Amino acid sequence: MAAFGKAMAGGLLLGLSLALLARGAEGQANGRGKKEVSGGSTVHLGQERDVWRPLIHTTVNLSQINSIKSSFQLRTFDPEGVVFYGDTKNGEDWFVLSLTDGIPMMQISKEGMLISVTGGPKLNDGEWHTLEVSNHGKFVILEVDGSGGLVVGMQTKQMEEGISGQLRLALGGILIDKEQLIVQFEPQMDGCVREGSWLNLSVPWEAEAEELWPCHPNIQPGSYFPGTGFAVFNTSVFKLGEDHGVKIELWGDFSQMDGTILSIKAPGQELMFALVANNNTKEVTLSFWQEKISVKSTFKRLLVTFQKDVLKVLQDEDESTTSVLSSNPESHNSYLTTWKEGRLAFGGLLGDDGAGSQFLTGCLKKIQVQSRDLDLDSADKHVSVSSHSCPA
Ligand SMILES: *[C@@H]1O[C@H](CO)[C@@H](O)[C@H](O)[C@H]1NC(C)=O
Numbered sequence: 001m002a003a004f005g006k007a008m009a010g011g012l013l014l015g016l017s018l019a020l021l022a023r024g025a026e027g028q029a030n031g032r033g034k035k036e037v038s039g040g041s042t043v044h045l046g047q048e049r050d051v052w053r054p055l056i057h058t059t060v061n062l063s064q065i066n067s068i069k070s071s072f073q074l075r076t077f078d079p080e081g082v083v084f085y086g087d088t089k090n091g092e093d094w095f096v097l098s099l100t101d102g103i104p105m106m107q108i109s110k111e112g113m114l115i116s117v118t119g120g121p122k123l124n125d126g127e128w129h130t131l132e133v134s135n136h137g138k139f140v141i142l143e144v145d146g147s148g149g150l151v152v153g154m155q156t157k158q159m160e161e162g163i164s165g166q167l168r169l170a171l172g173g174i175l176i177d178k179e180q181l182i183v184q185f186e187p188q189m190d191g192c193v194r195e196g197s198w199l200n201l202s203v204p205w206e207a208e209a210e211e212l213w214p215c216h217p218n219i220q221p222g223s224y225f226p227g228t229g230f231a232v233f234n235t236s237v238f239k240l241g242e243d244h245g246v247k248i249e250l251w252g253d254f255s256q257m258d259g260t261i262l263s264i265k266a267p268g269q270e271l272m273f274a275l276v277a278n279n280n281t282k283e284v285t286l287s288f289w290q291e292k293i294s295v296k297s298t299f300k301r302l303l304v305t306f307q308k309d310v311l312k313v314l315q316d317e318d319e320s321t322t323s324v325l326s327s328n329p330e331s332h333n334s335y336l337t338t339w340k341e342g343r344l345a346f347g348g349l350l351g352d353d354g355a356g357s358q359f360l361t362g363c364l365k366k367i368q369v370q371s372r373d374l375d376l377d378s379a380d381k382h383v384s385v386s387s388h389s390c391p392a
Pocket residue numbers: 025026028061
């Protein structure tokens with residue numbers, strides 16, 4: 001799709017005027033004790049909050065807007081999540097920009113008409129990309145890195161109303177009920193936005209948090225555990241293989257990890273499995289029920305296979321490193337029972353009350369369960385864990 005000319009005349013500011021700008025509007029968001037930040041701030045969208053809630057937002061009077069263009073830079077390895085939101089008429093007309101499968105998706109509601117459009121390049125490559133959203137009459141245009149983006153045309157039968165009321169802008173969340181979206185998606189976005197220029201507005205934005213998290217200067221793909229929390233799944237979400245087996249594969253530099261990498265336990269039962277890295281001894285210890293072995297943490301990839309009551313561990317796809325642990329035949333514990341009711345945690349040791357301990361410090365470059373990539377965004381996850389990026 002061709003980049004669009006910037007032709008614009010007066011009266012182009014529709015109800016859905018996203019790319020609007022006010023000059024010198026001041027003291028918008030205030031008196032509510034919220035922290036104010038500049039719209040050009042670097043914003044870590046993965047920061048802790050209710051998942052649909054924007055991290056920062058602002059409100060301006062439409063009459064103050066004199067630009068039709070918003071631009072910002074986005075960097076992420078996350079394939080899915082909400083980036084930017086705008087609305088008018090108190091949320092009656094709205095615009096949502098998100099990623100799905102790494103590709104930009106715009107959803108627009110205008111005078112009762114709902115539109116969704118997806119396209120453009122994959123953006124979740126960990127590089128900074130410049131996105132520009134502008135409103136040209138009947139068209140909303142998204143440009144990526146200065147060229148070819150998405151163009152959406154909309155025409156309604158209704159007459160355009162005058163330019164009045166307010167425009168709200170938000171980053172990292174939406175201000176409408178998610179049920180109103182045409183296409184549902186997982187909102188959490190492990191990504192960073194910087195150098196935002198919003199309709200050339202200089203109004204301050206209101207932050208939901210006391211302090212905005214910094215963005216790491218350099219990132220690499222992976223799930224990062226800073227040692228303060230973990231990510232928990234119900235084991236029942238993972239289907240057993242035809243052989244009733246379960247395969248979990250982990251990639252990373254295990255010699256740079258410290259703490260519990262993986263644990264599996266059912267409530268009220270003893271711990272079935274734990275994989276723990278020790279940064280002092282440079283060893284990784286595996287325990288399966290009462291059995292325990294330690295291996296040097298020189299490998300970069302570990303395959304753990306549960307089959308009946310046997311656990312097999314393979315390092316770096318090297319058959320000669322295979323270790324096999326069996327459950328005690330005296331024991332009434334069964335891996336299948338645990339799997340039915342249990343929980344599986346990355347980055348911490350599961351306790352009986354669902355709490356964790358011995359949290360991991362380190363980066364898991366990739367996680368697969370049953371040969372499929374695992375997205376920690378779908379886990380019950382501590383906010384400190386970033387699902388899609390590790391500091392480089
Ligand atoms: C925006 O409009 C409201 C009422 O329409 C007015 O009270 C307010 O002062 C305006 N804000 C600015 C910054 O002009």
